[in-house]
Amino acid sequence: MEPEPSFAHMGLDGRLLQAIAELGWAKPTLIQEKAIPLALEGKDLLARARTGSGKTAAYAIPLLQHLLQVKMSPLVTEQAVRGLVLVPTKELGQQVLQMIRQLTAYCSRDVRVADVSGQVDMSAQRPILMEKPDVVVGTPSRVLAHLQGHSLSLRHSLEVLVLDEADLLFSFGFEEDLKNLLCHFPKIYQSFLMSATFSEEVQALKELVLHNPVTLKLQESQLPEAAQLCQYQIRCAGEEDKFLLLYALLKLGLVRGKAILFVSTVERGYRLKLFLEQFSIPACVLNAELPVQSRCHIISQFNRGFYDYIVATDEQVLAEPTVRAKRRKGAKGAKAEKGKDPEYGVARGIDFQNVATIINFDPPPSVESYIHRAGRTARADNPGTALTFVTHPECPLLAEIEEALAGESTEPVLRPYQFRMEEVEGLRYRCRDAMRSVTKQAIKEARLREIKEELLNSEKLKTYFEDNPHDLRLLRHDRPLHPAIIKPHLRNVPEYLVPPTLRAIAQPLLNKRKRRKHLAPSSSRPRGGFQARGGRNPLRSFQYMGRRPRRPANKGKTS
Known part of the structure; x- marks a missing residue:
């Protein structure tokens, strides 16, 4: 032995x-x-x-x-x-x-x-x-x-x-x-x-x-075994369904832990970030337009648990090799195309730690791209999940990826994700409201604001934070960028909108919000100290939460 x-x-x-x-x-x-x-x-x-x-x-x-x-x-x-x-x-x-x-x-x-x-x-x-x-x-x-x-x-x-x-x-x-x-x-x-x-x-x-x-x-598969990496696909009728599905997955707690959301372009990345902001879901963007100091700091803080979601753009890596070579050659001696860094890449090499889920919001353009994206999770001995959203025009591309990954196996590699879109139809009107607020002008303003702020942060990272590394935690990259007022009622999902089949999964999140409300200062509780039991119909049963004031023993009497 x-x-x-x-x-x-x-x-x-x-x-x-x-x-x-x-x-x-x-x-x-x-x-x-x-x-x-x-x-x-x-x-x-x-x-x-x-x-x-x-x-x-x-x-x-x-x-x-x-x-x-x-x-x-x-x-x-x-x-x-x-x-x-x-x-x-x-x-x-x-x-x-x-x-x-x-x-x-x-x-x-x-x-x-x-x-x-x-x-x-x-x-x-x-x-x-x-x-x-x-x-x-x-x-x-x-x-x-x-x-x-x-x-x-x-x-x-x-x-x-x-x-x-x-x-x-x-x-x-x-x-x-x-x-x-x-x-x-x-x-x-x-x-x-x-x-x-x-x-x-x-x-x-x-x-x-x-x-x-x-x-x-080495004789090993390009991706971890199925026991370690679960790979799913979900068919979406259109773009709106992609946004609705992501909203439901994140807000109902169907995706737990840290996740990387891959998109195809920088503009799509900002659109998705602004969309998530409407529901108070913080996320930071990672793309070739940001300064390298900020990009490395974002990755570092994500690995340390400051952020749960990164919206990553990997179009530089995913382009064809000849195209990338031309871009680099044209960028020498001048600024890269549209201000992008020709030496940027997040789909390959970078060690994102403890990533539970990879979500391909936009499907990768090639088999290699899919492998590199999915490789950001299920690293070492940790389990992970890769979920790919695909619309009808994108199905042929996904079929090529499946065929290449399957090899001689007859079992499907990207299994269908068991999720019924009709069960979250009650959330669609909220999704449409959020999508309407994310206009082209809003994306443009957010994009410019983010780049300006990150340029300033990059200077700080290069000077002040070298001498004060403990202050790095004060610099966050998931701040809201949306110029419009966020509607506060979109922050939480009412229990009546949660599909009955998903309530067992979403219930911990709902109960967590109730516990926070229960533990709020007494001045913020309902007058009289009453709270509906189980958060249901307040006209049915109540549970007394306050303490009855005790009357002083000899109040109003003289000795």
């Missing part, structure tokens, strides 16, 4: 093992179990593993182990940049930085890391690079700019190169940047290519940077 794999048997530095234990990683994932020992032997790796499988730690741990061994060598006395991690998006750069800092919690003085992928002025990053951090994380374009500006040198020091989400590096238009980067590298270095797919772009990168690599193509 083979012993169960563990980090302790890999010969890692004690400080790394201490950090791993603090992170709560009991045992390595499959990709970590296979990749780390090979990487520690000095081999080049080409590894494919599905999203959420622990690829970041699979290369970060051997990279840090190598650096710690180099630091202990008496022959090495000079500080130098020995590790380079290339990522396709700024958000992923921030995530990699955070992961490496967590793993170096007990050796931060020996191993320093810097992220240069952020959207800050290069002059502000030069002093950091002049100190020669051990690991540099960045997008190919930003790293190349620093190399050409002589604020970074790798020709004689680079020992380990990592290309994270390698299949996106070419498709994001970084092909020329990557080829130019090779001119600044030494002839010999160890390389890791980590990817979710083995595309033509990955094969091209393999020829460019790898030397006799070991290929790890």
Whole structure:
């Protein structure tokens, strides 16, 4: 019987093992179990593993182990940049930085890391690079700019190169940047290519940077098993039904926990946020128009539980590779199209933590897009749900996705969601009122207001909050944006509008509101201290909630 794999048997530095234990990683994932020992032997790796499988730690741990061994060598006395991690998006750069800092919690003085992928002025990053951090994380374009500006040198020091989400590096238009980067590298270095797919772009990168690599193509499905990830579809008659369904799911408590709502365009994202505001459902938007500091802060606070809902736009990632490449090429030396960041992406790489549900409000345009969206939930050993709304014109696209995911299986992958739209018809008039209030002008004003506020917040994040990290919790991104007055009666759903078949599920929410009313200050209770039992017809039965005042014993009498 083979012993169960563990980090302790890999010969890692004690400080790394201490950090791993603090992170709560009991045992390595499959990709970590296979990749780390090979990487520690000095081999080049080409590894494919599905999203959420622990690829970041699979290369970060051997990279840090190598650096710690180099630091202990008496022959090495000079500080130098020995590790380079290339990522396709700024958000992923921030995530990699955070992961490496967590793993170096007990050796931060020996191993320093810097992220240069952020959207800050290069002059502000030069002093950091002049100190020669051990690991540099960045997008190919930003790293190349620093190399050409002589604020970074790798020709004689680079020992380990990592290309994270390698299949996106070419498709994001970084092909020329990557080829130019090779001119600044030494002839010999160890390389890791980590990817979710083995595309033509990955094969091209393999020829460019790898030397006799070991290929790890793990035999696992692209998405977690059905026991961990429940995938559903629900057919909607039209756009109005999509909004009505989402309103019912969220307001009746049919969707519990944190959720990411994926839409196809930035405008759709703001429309959905303003719609939800009508019912006092707070949500924050995440798209390519927002500053990178704000985007990373939104993701960080979502992971920490400040927000329950994110309306995410991933059109940059979901576009065709040739289109993305043209966008990036056209954006060089100028602002990106319509103010969008060409190095933005949330459907891939970003580790949204403890996401219970993914809702495809707009269905993804391809199989890969669906896999990457659904991969934001059911990560590690946590269960998750992916629910896709689809109208009749979108059915052929959904059929392609189902066919690709099913493979040889005859069982449907996207099961029909058991929900009867006729049962929530009583909520339709409320939904229509909310949709009418979300006009094109309201969306435009909200969009401009959000960008202006986030630009201001981004400046604060870059300066003041660096010295006052505890004040970050005061900055929230789910504030209302709607310029019109929100109708207060839409906040709660009256019990008579809740379908009888859903009352058992929605009842905890209704009871919670009643408890809050019961626990309100005495001045806000109904006069006389009466409250209808069970919240039903107040003319039938009452329950006395107050205390009868006791008359003083000798009031009005003389001794």
